[in-house]
Amino acid sequence: MGNITKSTVKNTMARFMLTQYGKIYLKQTHLDEIWNEKEWFEKLKKTFNNKCAYCDKKKPLEREHLLMMNAEQCGLHHPGNIVPCCKDCQKRKRHNKDDDPKKKGKYFSWEEQLEFECGGTSSAFFSIRQRKITDSIIENKYPKDVSKIIQSSIDTSIQSSITELEKYMKPLQKKIEESIK
């Protein structure tokens, strides 16, 4: 067993929980019975005039999760979390030399990505495109606060997994250290 880091556990856990929770949520809202994802996405592209939600260019379009399906953003695979997006805009940027140390290394939110593509929030394009995306989130009924619920349950399970792991790893580590001496 090489590198079991907190972030490896966190990411594995996040992917697993988001997939499971997403399926449960779709079932609860009976969306799983009626959501034909392929047909639905074709319609969605039309509402975006077959253009990328971020850069507004006519390019081949793919499905983009506004809230990314990772431990940071905890997005669900749900129609209210998907927009059409070109390959270039799909590469979500990360914060680097950001003033806010909390954001350092983290992925941009979809709004920050949009801001980047529009060249700032004061650009007229920004508010138009932001509005279009928010309309789609509401129209497709993305649940509110779901990411907070998931985030806290991931944090709780991660903490207990790490405590569990440490229980096993510590005696092992001791043995290894002793054998090296």
Ligand SMILES: [Zn+2]
């Ligand atoms: Zn684009």
